[in-house]
Amino acid sequence: MLTSELVDQFKRQSILVVGDTYIDREIYGDVLRLAPEAPVPIVKVKSRRLVPGGAANVAKNIAMLGGKTFLYCGFAPDIAARQILDGLCSDGVEIAVPPGAASSRLPERCRIFAASQQLLQILRLSGPDTAPQTPPAFSSFVSDRAGGVKAAVIYDQGYGSVTKDLLDHVESLSQKNGMQVVVDAQPDHVSWYRSASLFTFNADESIAAAKRLGFAVTTVTEAGEALRTKLDSPILVTQGGEGMTIFRKDQEPQKIPANRVPIADRAGAGDSVTAVLALCLAAGASLPQAAELANKAAGVVVAKPGIAYVRPEELVNLFHEEISHLLLESMEVKHRLIQEQLPTIESVVRAIIRTYQESRTVYAFGNGGSAADASHFIAELVGRFMIERKALPAVSFSSNEILMTSIANDYGYENTFARQVDAFVKPGDLVAAFSTSGKSRNVLKALQLAKQKGATTVGFTGGSGGEVPDLCDICIRVPSEITPRIQESHVAVVHIICELLEKELALPEQVLPKQNLGSDL
Amino acid sequence: MMDSKKETFDRIRRFPSAHLLVLGDVFLDTYLDCRALGVANEAPVPLLEVSRETSFPGGAANVAVSLARLGVQTHLIGIVGKDSDAHILGQLLRDAGVSFYPIEASRPTIRKTRVLSQNHYYLRLDEEDESPLASDQLEQFLGTASKVLPHANLVVISDYNKGLFTPRSIGAMENLFAEFKLKVLADLKPQNISAWRHLDLITPNLTEARVIHSQAAGSDTSQVSETRLAEDLSTLLTCDVILKLGSEGMIAASQGRCLARFPALCDVIRNSSGAGDSVLATIAAVLACAGSLPEAAGLASVAASIAVSHEETYAASSDELIQAVEGFNWPLNHMA
Numbered sequence: 001m002l003t004s005e006l007v008d009q010f011k012r013q014s015i016l017v018v019g020d021t022y023i024d025r026e027i028y029g030d031v032l033r034l035a036p037e038a039p040v041p042i043v044k045v046k047s048r049r050l051v052p053g054g055a056a057n058v059a060k061n062i063a064m065l066g067g068k069t070f071l072y073c074g075f076a077p078d079i080a081a082r083q084i085l086d087g088l089c090s091d092g093v094e095i096a097v098p099p100g101a102a103s104s105r106l107p108e109r110c111r112i113f114a115a116s117q118q119l120l121q122i123l124r125l126s127g128p129d130t131a132p133q134t135p136p137a138f139s140s141f142v143s144d145r146a147g148g149v150k151a152a153v154i155y156d157q158g159y160g161s162v163t164k165d166l167l168d169h170v171e172s173l174s175q176k177n178g179m180q181v182v183v184d185a186q187p188d189h190v191s192w193y194r195s196a197s198l199f200t201f202n203a204d205e206s207i208a209a210a211k212r213l214g215f216a217v218t219t220v221t222e223a224g225e226a227l228r229t230k231l232d233s234p235i236l237v238t239q240g241g242e243g244m245t246i247f248r249k250d251q252e253p254q255k256i257p258a259n260r261v262p263i264a265d266r267a268g269a270g271d272s273v274t275a276v277l278a279l280c281l282a283a284g285a286s287l288p289q290a291a292e293l294a295n296k297a298a299g300v301v302v303a304k305p306g307i308a309y310v311r312p313e314e315l316v317n318l319f320h321e322e323i324s325h326l327l328l329e330s331m332e333v334k335h336r337l338i339q340e341q342l343p344t345i346e347s348v349v350r351a352i353i354r355t356y357q358e359s360r361t362v363y364a365f366g367n368g369g370s371a372a373d374a375s376h377f378i379a380e381l382v383g384r385f386m387i388e389r390k391a392l393p394a395v396s397f398s399s400n401e402i403l404m405t406s407i408a409n410d411y412g413y414e415n416t417f418a419r420q421v422d423a424f425v426k427p428g429d430l431v432a433a434f435s436t437s438g439k440s441r442n443v444l445k446a447l448q449l450a451k452q453k454g455a456t457t458v459g460f461t462g463g464s465g466g467e468v469p470d471l472c473d474i475c476i477r478v479p480s481e482i483t484p485r486i487q488e489s490h491v492a493v494v495h496i497i498c499e500l501l502e503k504e505l506a507l508p509e510q511v512l513p514k515q516n517l518g519s520d521l
Numbered sequence: 522m523m524d525s526k527k528e529t530f531d532r533i534r535r536f537p538s539a540h541l542l543v544l545g546d547v548f549l550d551t552y553l554d555c556r557a558l559g560v561a562n563e564a565p566v567p568l569l570e571v572s573r574e575t576s577f578p579g580g581a582a583n584v585a586v587s588l589a590r591l592g593v594q595t596h597l598i599g600i601v602g603k604d605s606d607a608h609i610l611g612q613l614l615r616d617a618g619v620s621f622y623p624i625e626a627s628r629p630t631i632r633k634t635r636v637l638s639q640n641h642y643y644l645r646l647d648e649e650d651e652s653p654l655a656s657d658q659l660e661q662f663l664g665t666a667s668k669v670l671p672h673a674n675l676v677v678i679s680d681y682n683k684g685l686f687t688p689r690s691i692g693a694m695e696n697l698f699a700e701f702k703l704k705v706l707a708d709l710k711p712q713n714i715s716a717w718r719h720l721d722l723i724t725p726n727l728t729e730a731r732v733i734h735s736q737a738a739g740s741d742t743s744q745v746s747e748t749r750l751a752e753d754l755s756t757l758l759t760c761d762v763i764l765k766l767g768s769e770g771m772i773a774a775s776q777g778r779c780l781a782r783f784p785a786l787c788d789v790i791r792n793s794s795g796a797g798d799s800v801l802a803t804i805a806a807v808l809a810c811a812g813s814l815p816e817a818a819g820l821a822s823v824a825a826s827i828a829v830s831h832e833e834t835y836a837a838s839s840d841e842l843i844q845a846v847e848g849f850n851w852p853l854n855h856m857a
Contacts, residue, residue, distance in 0.1 A: 265563060267564070269563070
């Protein structure tokens with residue numbers, strides 16, 4: 001599934017979110033002076049923001065990505081919480097509060113910023129009277145809606161909303177409906193879980209969780225391996241600037257490097273990752289694809305200061321950016337070609353013109369994509385490129401599959417081109433060899449023979465060019481190590497050569513009207 | 522000597538008969554006592570957990586609380602926001618026995634939050650909007666003042682330059698004070714002093730006094746002695762001056778003459794925040810009960826010594842004042 005198609009699926013997903021909800025308070029200010037009583041900054045507050053945190057923030061992330069979200073809250077909200085939850089409702093999150101749940105002040109995490117720099121974080125946890133779950137209410141809430149729910153997120157920060165009881169309910173639901181379960185787990189509670197579709201941890205949590213399960217681990221890799229075995233489920237560990245790693249049964253750990261973006265801070269990035277993972281798994285994406293997209297979402301979120309969200313169009317834009325990145329890469333290679341290879345291209349044009357002035361023939365060959373490029377070149381010569389002119393003698397050694405297969409069969413593949421050179425090439429002919437690596441045996445062998453027979457040898461290659469430059473009178477080396485980028489430049493150079501030599505060889509009165517120009521090849 | 526001490530005690534006992542009106546910038550002083558948990562995982566900044574949150578009335582509200590502690594019948598008019606901090610401040614003032622007339626404005630209640638862990642001070646958060654007060658809210662403020670003023674013996678101004686006092690509002694307030702022929706004592710920021718036509722007494726600290734002096738005299742005053750500074754100010758501004766010198770005590774000057782200089786009366790300073798408010802309150806109470814300037818300054822020194830000997834913001838009660846005065850030769854040596 002293409003990223004854009006996957007993102008488009010988000011709006012058809014319903015996700016259940018259960019777990020610890022808290023308030024994220026953000027205070028933004030300026031520091032203009034120090035306090036008179038001690039040399040510490042005075043942050044003059046300019047603005048404040050209250051945002052849902054924890055499970056509520058995962059729910060909001062899902063809603064912002066277009067998904068339908070059900071958030072189960074095991075408490076009756078106080079005034080500040082009400083304000084947060086009302087905002088969530090208007091973002092499209094459906095919230096259920098069990099009847100009879102005790103009112104409780106939500107835990108709060110306050111971040112203080114000055115000039116987009118975070119200074120301090122202050123936690124305010126509610127007392128031990130955090131409302132316990134009321135499973136009967138949970139069951140009825142969920143069973144009313146579970147029909148369409150394809151994934152659930154369990155968000156456990158250890159603030160008390162996630163209990164063993166609640167987990168058992170989610171598990172039985174998942175067994176009944178085949179629902180995917182993504183767990184953002186508290187390390188102390190890992191022993192409560194039998195299995196899940198995916199467990200997510202940050203680096204520190206993964207190590208803490210593995211230790212909790214009795215493993216003496218010090219690194220994320222060790223922790224991931226240990227957790228994967230013990231939990232019998234895939235593990236995804238987020239590692240901040242290092243990206244993320246997936247640990248799956250019977251597979252090598254798969255590392256997904258972080259996107260290189262300027263980072264404001266990582267606030268909220270974990271919640272966005274969880275939301276994207278749940279939406280992707282609900283939409284039927286594979287775990288690696290879900291993780292790739294979640295990693296990209298994290299890249300979007302960390303670039304924004306404070307708690308931030310990612311929107312579907314931003315993910316699609318990232319996909320488009322990938323396309324434009326590839327085009328820019330192709331352009332970049334051509335740009336370097338301009339800087340390095342103009343005299344070489346000119347020499348090739350001169351050599352071909354001389355070959356035709358002496359009534360000799362041009363031959364070309366290569367393997368795979370380079371075979372196509374070689375034949376493309378020959379077709380432009382025998383047919384026409386843009387201007388009407390007489391036919392030019394040229395032959396591709398790559399386009400006759402009967403010759404190719406018979407020679408390969410009888411003499412081995414490395415002789416496929418050399419045998420043809422032996423049959424056709426005469427002194428004064430020009431032989432053009434296409435090989436991006438410069439290492440194809442059959443190409444090198446044919447060049448060697450052509451040189452011995454007194455032909456002019458021209459190489460189209462890339463990177464270091466392998467042995468091709470040594471065997472060629474003229475060699476166009478595309479300054480890139482990436483095969484497709486090299487081939488794209490080969491095609492461009494072939495077209496340029498054809499255009500230049502055709503201008504030189506055609507008579508002015510033979511120019512065709514413009515609308516009939518162009519090659520079908 | 523005994524007569525003088527008795528006279529002072531009688532005056533302190535008459536504090537409850539005085540009605541004082543405090544006008545000024547009220548705020549909430551909040552202390553967040555935290556436990557340091559380590560470093561936050563999303564950014565390398567300290568991660569704290571609140572273990573105790575305590576709030577105290579600050580600014581003009583603390584002056585009012587100090588007056589109420591002395592037994593004075595205290596009225597306070599100040600600007601608050603439509604928020605929970607206004608509710609907390611109102612409750613604290615009610616508990617302290619202050620008659621508070623809050624004027625609700627479309628700005629947050631001013632709050633200074635100090636974030637501490639053990640005795641380590643991380644930062645202070647100031648929530649305030651210092652833009653000038655909207656005219657309808659100023660009208661409301663003046664309307665409330667004109668209802669309370671007929672009952673007042675004296676006015677105390679506590680100006681922290683938070684938008685309440687502007688040339689316009691000061692002019693309107695002075696007209697009201699003149700109507701009721703009330704003495705005005707002020708603790709104010711130097712930048713607003715030129716807007717006042719007449720004040721009866723100011724209580725600057727040394728830094729403020731030098732700024733006011735150089736403004737009024739138009740010359741560099743950094744070399745002028747402290748006594749001379751107080752004397753000059755009393756002439757230049759034609760008002761009495763109590764110059765607060767912190768651990769160096771205080772100087773009282775009137776009409777170009779130094780009337781008294783007292784040293785600080787305590788050895789250990791535990792917390793000096795709010796001590797200035799206690800000084801202003803004590804002076805106001807003494808003057809409202811017809812005491813002299815040296816007597817007011819002497820009692821203010823005693824009040825300050827009680828305030829700074831406490832860990833948290835504290836104001837002396839009239840009983841504590843009497844008890845402390847018992848320990849001194851009274852009146853205090855004017856020129857210690």
